[in-house]
Amino acid sequence: MATITRKRPAVRYRAAAKDDPPRPPVRQMTVIAQDPSVRRTGRILMAKVALPAEDLIPGPMGYRVQIVDYDATRRRFHGAHQLPATYDEEPRHWRKGDPRLIRDFRFHAQNVYALVMKTLARFEFALGRRLGWSFGNHQIKIAPHGMFDANAFYSPVQEGLVFGYFKGLSGGPVFTGLSHDVVVHETTHALLDALRERYLVPSNADQAAFHEGFADVIALLSVFALPEIVQHLLQPAGGKG
Numbered sequence: 719m720a721t722i723t724r725k726r727p728a729v730r731y732r733a734a735a736k737d738d739p740p741r742p743p744v745r746q747m748t749v750i751a752q753d754p755s756v757r758r759t760g761r762i763l764m765a766k767v768a769l770p771a772e773d774l775i776p777g778p779m780g781y782r783v784q785i786v787d788y789d790a791t792r793r794r795f796h797g798a799h800q801l802p803a804t805y806d807e808e809p810r811h812w813r814k815g816d817p818r819l820i821r822d823f824r825f826h827a828q829n830v831y832a833l834v835m836k837t838l839a840r841f842e843f844a845l846g847r848r849l850g851w852s853f854g855n856h857q858i859k860i861a862p863h864g865m866f867d868a869n870a871f872y873s874p875v876q877e878g879l880v881f882g883y884f885k886g887l888s889g890g891p892v893f894t895g896l897s898h899d900v901v902v903h904e905t906t907h908a909l910l911d912a913l914r915e916r917y918l919v920p921s922n923a924d925q926a927a928f929h930e931g932f933a934d935v936i937a938l939l940s941v942f943a944l945p946e947i948v949q950h951l952l953q954p955a956g957g958k959g
């Protein structure tokens with residue numbers, strides 16, 4: 719692996735005080751719209767997603783999601799990342815889709831945090847109620863660079879999602895945690911497991927296929943929920959639209 723972002727920014731977290739102005743119910747975050755290979759005029763196509771607002775401590779860690787940037791293959795901890803406190807504080811190159819963010823582990827942490835939270839929020843909105851995780855903990859742990867492998871998985875035993883990375887055909891690293899489809903797919907496994915615990919115990923060959931098919935459908939449709947993707951498809955860069 720080449721450059722790794724290991725800088726640890728100063729911790730600026732403080733608990734909300736009584737006289738603080740009320741926080742808006744949602745906040746916006748920049749994510750990669752589909753994956754780093756989908757580009758527009760040389761820049762990665764980015765999207766803005768709206769999430770339930772919450773205070774995050776370095777990790778980042780919130781009420782429902784905790785990023786644990788530990789690489790089990792290399793036995794290396796990449797540190798607790800502190801995300802920008804607001805959308806306006808995000809580095810400009812994140813929003814512009816500068817290809818440098820492929821190696822920016824702090825951005826990777828934001829990308830997985832935002833997509834997992836967005837998927838959870840979508841399910842809760844559709845169901846009209848809160849959803850727990852199947853393992854009885856209120857936080858799911860996410861390893862954005864958890865293993866050197868071209869794979870990603872959900873593990874109820876590890877109470878989390880593990881995203882692998884591998885060497886791409888061009889020789890550069892490929893991070894599965896930067897793929898919208900992969901992150902939403904794995905999150906859906908966790909949510910479906912929370913809704914139907916026994917579905918992970920195959921009683922016939924179709925049961926595992928249902929888990930995979932359902933996770934794929936949610937991943938595919940959630941990509942098309944992004945206006946940036948729809949606009950990109952309807953108006954290709956350089957095309958007449």
Ligand SMILES: [Zn+2]
Nearest residue numbers: 903907930933
């Ligand atoms: Zn799957």
